[in-house]
Amino acid sequence: MxxxxxxxxxxxxxxxxxxxxxxxxxxxxxxxxxxxxxxxSQAFCGTCNRARISTEGKVYLCLFATHGYDLRSLLRRSKGLSDLELQHAISNIWRKRDDRYSEARSTEAIGTFTGGSHRVEMSYIGG
Structure with missing residues (x-):
């Protein structure tokens, strides 16, 4: 076809x-x-608009992330968060994002990029 x-x-x-x-x-x-x-091969880090949340309540800002941010503890506070407070918390996490694995990899010579720390498995975060 x-x-x-x-x-x-x-x-x-x-x-x-x-x-x-x-x-x-x-x-x-x-x-x-x-x-x-x-x-x-065609990095899109600069225009990425996606985050993923694991079953353990961590938000990951990249499919190749080395760490996640704990949303579960924010949601389980004794007082809880208002929708606006949760929105601000997630916005603050997003603004701090620094995962640029694919862009960094594409600027290195093939075969020399190590990528640093251990990354979370994509299957764990729905990738």
Missing amino acids: PLVALSPNANGETAERWGYAGAHGLHDKSLGEIGVIGSV
Whole structure:
């Protein structure tokens, strides 16, 4: 089946997508689509707008993160947080983000980048 390139669905979309073409050569949604996320070869750190929360309540700001931020303890405080306080806490975490694994890797010579600390497994955070 032939494939046709698809435009991004939203700002910050990270996948290059192709749809299966129908009889008229256009994408037929009933046939589906495929996508490739080239996070290492085509770094998108600067435009990334995603975070992931683990089952243990830690928020990770990168698929290649070396650490997470504990949201569970914030939510379980005896008093609890208001929605606005939680929004501020998450905003503060996001502003501090410094994970740039793919960008850093792409500036190093192939085979010489070590990446520093141990990273969380992508399957643990839904990657």
